[in-house]
Amino acid sequence: MGLSRVLFGQLDAIGDWGLLATDADLTVTGWNRWLAVRSGVPAEAAVGRRLYDLFPDLEARGLDRYYRQALGGQTAILSQRLHKYVLPLPSPAADSGRMQQSVRVVPLVAGSVVEGTLTIVEDATERVAREADLQNRSRQQAALALSARSALAGHDIAAVCRDAVGHIAETVGADFAEALELQTDGTWAALAGTGWGPDAPEPGARGILDHDAEVVALGSGARADAELAARGVTSGLVVRIPGRGAKPFGLLAVYSRAARRFTPDEVQFARALADIVGTAAERKLLEGELRVRAEALAEADRRKDEFLAMLAHELRNPLAPVRNAVQVLRATRADDPAVVRHADLLTRQIGHMAHLVDDLLDVSRITRGKVDLRKVRVDLADLVAAAVETARPLIEARRHQLRVSLPAEPVLVEADPTRITQSLGNILTNAAKYTEDGGHIWVAAGRDGAEATVSVRDTGIGLSPEMLTRVFDLFTQESRTIDRSQGGLGIGLTLARRLVEMHGGTVRAASEGPGRGSEFTVRLPALPPGADRADRGARPEPAPTANRRLLIVDDNIDSAESMAELLALFGHNVRTAHDGRAALTAARDLRPEVILLDIGLPGLDGYEVARRIRQNPELHSTTLIAMTGYGQDEDRRKTREAGFDHHLVKPVDVDELCRILRSPPAR
């Protein structure tokens, strides 16, 4: 033999392997104990027999080639991957099957002559199982990662289920897989399935997963239902997809035609996958709920804005007749000091209320994006002076010391004077309101580079750091630390900032803390020094007052009558009408020089009345003045198109009306 007994023994001793030696005729000359134990064939029974007699299928499986190769002097490696086994030995694992082997067939060479072969057999069963296990786990992990990615990407739940079903079928190596959703009536609806072909089983009555069970293994205990059985399913694994509370969202299942058991690893994998699907479903559900809630909030917000606009509008209407009545009282009873005093009080309070209502209306317009700016070139000092005037009544009432410092040179800004005056007025009013009686207020206007600045500082209650960030929020007020309520709606500063921001400017609040006073600084883009004050043309002098024939049309009888009485006091000849048709009749009879016409009339509205008046040649020269609660550009355009000459916003400013009446007729 080519291998001495001593060497064979030494080789046997150094490794846990099977050794099979043959001579050049492939007759077995060596058979170690390892082989004897695993094959059940003792050495005495093996030695002396021909290899192919001992293992007849070696030739049939083409493995004789490797022996020929060895006899030709070459070593042959036989990988377990390409040849599961070489010698048919029973598997050492509990289940049946063959031992997985990795084998070398080595030529036994003496001098340069091959005298035989030595086959070295290693048991690779455990290694193969371990590697397969590792590979399965890495496949499972990859599948979980992909499913998690699909869930995180926010795909709809059916797409996430399609991915999950594909992954579980492929990774576990099953024939079918499906994801079902539990319906409110307790039946199942298919979300995704694979392997069924065009003939997917009806999921409606799938009774395979009790609601309380987490995992069910079909084939051991539970049985496939008729639908599944009809498709040859004999084993399967069903896991619950968690849902809200005790009720599952659905189930994830894999099925095989062949009877098989699922390893704990595979069960774990399926549950992890189901958890991902459950999480994705929950997330989708939450997203949906959030969207509905956001839509409801937006809708509520829009209704609130509309309500505010309506409220402000409705509050404003009654103010006009009250103001008129006060003016009538004051004019007719000017000799009674008590009447004059009370009339002044009423005027102030009406002014205050009108201011609040205007603020409210403005805020609602701004939030709905319905404010138009009429920008002109204007000196900052004029704006500050106008703002001081609006706040002066309150400042004086509270006996504050006011100091105003204005720049020596004009600082021109491109701004809507009404709106900026309103902003600065609100800030000043705020300072007056939140400073104890007899406090100090400083107003300083100037230029800071390319910006016009106005700062308003006071010795008032100041602002906490937390309040500094919220002071401009709508309906926010500093907590009422002073004994009495300061009144107001908490919209003055919101409005001030929004109006300034619409001009491209900023408003900042600063305070060293409660009780330390506060300072508000307004910054607006300024025109370069020396810019022309082009927009400030001289106003035409008003013409002398003429007594005019007037018709006042308003369905609010108080409003119409009080205005008529007031204008009659100024020497005008006034008649009233309270709806469109009466207005047309009165216009034909009276031939008024001026008609004050409310737009929101019952029956024929103000536009229609104006159009018909314009069609009457006898009334061609009549001046038409619209009175309306709406003052947007769009509203002005509509009155102009209907034939009006002027557009006054309610409550009508009597001074402005008088100016129109004094001016020459428009036509």
Added chain:
Amino acid sequence: MTLSESQKDAVTELVNIAFSRTAAALSELTGNRVELNVPEVSAHPIAELIPALGRFVHGEVATVHQIFGGPVSGDAFLLLDIDGATRLVSLLAEAGAPTTQMGESAREVLAEVGNILLNACLGVFGDLLEVRFTFAVPRLHLDSLGSMIDSLMIGADEIRHSLLIGARFRVRGSEVTGCMVLVLGVTSLDLFVAAIEGWAERATRA
């Protein structure tokens, strides 16, 4: 040394015969059709081997190394870059990628494939040249090209030459590029070339 044109033709012809048997062995093993392109043959001093190898493999390489002995002795290498080796192993056995952390199975598959290719090739050389080779058990290395070549130069007491056989083959439509290198001492190379010339002469006469 360089090979003369006629020597190169003779070697190419010989390698062609050897490779066709190699392809047949691979086909038989895997049950897949294996197509081989005509191999490119060149001879280089070992110090100049790396640039020449660069035409076929780059960077990390999987090398099956088999030492052979007899009248002509030396080292035979099958080199595949890791990409090619990965593709080959997955095509043949789906055993996963043969990386430095690769499983025993993937390494074994690569060793067996290398063993089949080298044995088929050297076996044909032996038969046709009537030279008897003996072989050691092949070993698989996963190294950079440089360190593999360095290991050949260390301890060499004579100038060694290499016969580079570049090959491209396709398995199941995927191309795998690799090369086979025979490193021989001067004496062995002379004997090898002489044997080839003798064979070519015999073949021509026949």
